[in-house]
Amino acid sequence: MQPRNMSMSGVVDLAAVKAAQEAKAKAEQARAAAAREGGGGAVSPADLVIDVDEAGFERDVLQRSTEVPVVIDFWAEWCEPCKQLSPVLERLAVEYNGRFVLAKIDVDANQMLMQQFGIQGIPAVFAVVAGQALPLFQGAAAEAQIRETLDQLVTVAEQRFGLTGLTVDPEARPGGQAPAEAPVGPYDAVLNAAAQALDAGDLAGAVQAYKNVLADDPGHPEAKLGLAQAELLQRVQGLDVQAVRKEAADRPADAQAQIVAADLELVGGHVEDAFGRLIDAVRRTAGDDRDAVRRRLLELFEVVGADDQRVTAARRALARALF
Secondary structure (H helix, E strand, O other), X not given: OOOOOOOOHHHHHHHOHHHHHHHHHHHHHHHHHHHHOOOOOOEOHHHHEEEOOOOOHHHHHHHHHHOOOEEXXXXXXXXXXHHHHHHHHHHHHHHOOOOOEEEEEEOOOOHHHHHHOOOOOOOEEEEEEOOEEEEEEEOOOOHXXXXXXXXXXXXXXXXXXXXXOOOEOOOOEOOOEOOOOOOOOOOHXXXXXXXXHHHOOOHHHHHHHHHHHHHHOOOOHHHHHHHHHHHHHHHHOXXXXXXXXXXXXXXXXXXXXXXXXXXXXXXXXXXXXXHHHHHHHHHHOOHHHHHHHHHHHHHHHHHHOOOOHHHHHHHHHHHHHHO
8 A cells, every 4th residue: 555645735724723722722721730730741751652542532632632743543453564654653752752642543443433534544644733633644654754744743733733742751650640769770870881981982882882771762861862972973083174064065965965064063063054054955955865864964953952942943944844
């Protein structure tokens, strides 16, 4: 089964002024309630991927969609393409770190929901934002296409509805329970060793140590940040700055030249220049080159941090460049 058009043009239907105002109001109410209760409303990484049935659909999808975009994966045990797509969506839900929630619906056990969404074949993927459904795609799809669609979805959710996503706390208990007091974490020794290796210039050792942590805990924020920083430093080690800059200037359409120059700019503290260079490169390239530029830009976002205003602005610019 070939994937359907993954264009987000239908999202205009989600941007009705009334729905946006209601969604923003509900989100503000939820944040205010969490503040009054003395909590930040943080969720566990385990809460980013949930199984949903007909009984819990209103609570787990419709109500939750006033706080964060909910991506629905319609699947079945007998569906081979589903077995290829679902792990990709689950991994991306963790990687996007609260910018959307993945709801998995078994169509065999939830025939009514399948009919309500008009599902004719699986896998089928929808989004629900502010209580309104948007078809994303049907059938297996390349990860690059899925990422582009998700990037636009979270951008639209933020710009049109004020939904900035959920705060994810690795120490929070699944189900929204308060974080438990815990002893020294199981990865503290490895993380300390990685930091020491980084300080000593042993970049290969630092990279491997962070990868060891992420192999067990893919969503570990400190390890993700450390790995992004170590790999960046490893990439620029030994480069001739002047030669890199000259090649990037002489070959503006060369994706790899722009990627290397952006790495050096970020290491030099020129964050906005690095982001702007890669966004311009996205506009000028296509196919595999464009995807390579986009992936490097997302990696640099990790280095700077998702909460940085420069990252937020660059994400919006990237969405505009892609679509």
